[in-house]
Amino acid sequence: MTSHTDLLDDVLRLAVLVQADSARFERERGLTGPRVHLLWVLGHAGPVTQQALALALEVTPRNVTGLVDGLVASGHVTREPHPRDRRAALVTPTSIGAAVIDELVAAHTELADRLFAGADQQRLEVFGAVLRETAERFSSAARPASAEAAR
Amino acid sequence: MTSHTDLLDDVLRLAVLVQADSARFERERGLTGPRVHLLWVLGHAGPVTQQALALALEVTPRNVTGLVDGLVASGHVTREPHPRDRRAALVTPTSIGAAVIDELVAAHTELADRLFAGADQQRLEVFGAVLRETAERFSSAARPASAEAAR
């Protein structure tokens, strides 16, 4: 009989392990969490404006300026002129940046395999289903439809 | 058929939700993540030295000085003289700090219930078991016993 708090603690423990793995990745490359996050977004969205990055990272535009400054200094990205808007810059990975993004994707896959390889597929299906149901339950509880509609 | 990376993404999604809940707790009380973490440790360990906090939080002693300074300023903790070591200080919750610690424990329980209440217990048992096996598998892979022994 596992209690709800025990389960939450197990989730948090796993989250800590996964986070430690990210931290190792960052340390090995002299990068920080927020900068890797930006590169990750860049890897999925391609060259984008800083506004778009601010939205995706949920930080202020000012903050993006700082993160991009750092990544320009370390040679991971460049600011390219936007073809149709001279106010905007397109943050674009350099070859070094693109290489890190590739490593990031590879590390993600490797981590997933390291976590789940060898586990029984039937039980993993249950695991995944419970994960998704739990996230769904949480989101509904946090933002009840009635409260949302009342605004 | 859920792939390993899909499962990892599901884990990360849930972790983000849980973290957002922590952020809400902090914002509502004018606290920060590291300071709440310190209070959480204090709640479990009772009054302790800053050295002990540095170990528990995995940060430098210098950093603990800063965190404790902040919590003293906000009235959550005090530095009490150590009864048998005049070098050391015992970081001790005030009544305000103790109240926050109680709320922290309550919020943890509530979150767990919000996440898992209504779920089928049989499936939650599988879920918990897979969580623990996964953490175990990861730890073994990250630090193989042979590599550890070789040092």
Next chain:
DNA sequence: TATTGTTATACTCTATAACTATA
């Protein structure tokens, strides 16, 4: 000598507000 905590210094992430250049 070793340990506890602080002062000194520096870097990163974060935010708000005011400003420039462009749409």
Next chain:
DNA sequence: TATAGTTATAGAGTATAACAATA
């Protein structure tokens, strides 16, 4: 007038190194 990004300023978290007081 609105938008993209920067400069100015500030606070929090983090680290290393040097130091004081005490063990």
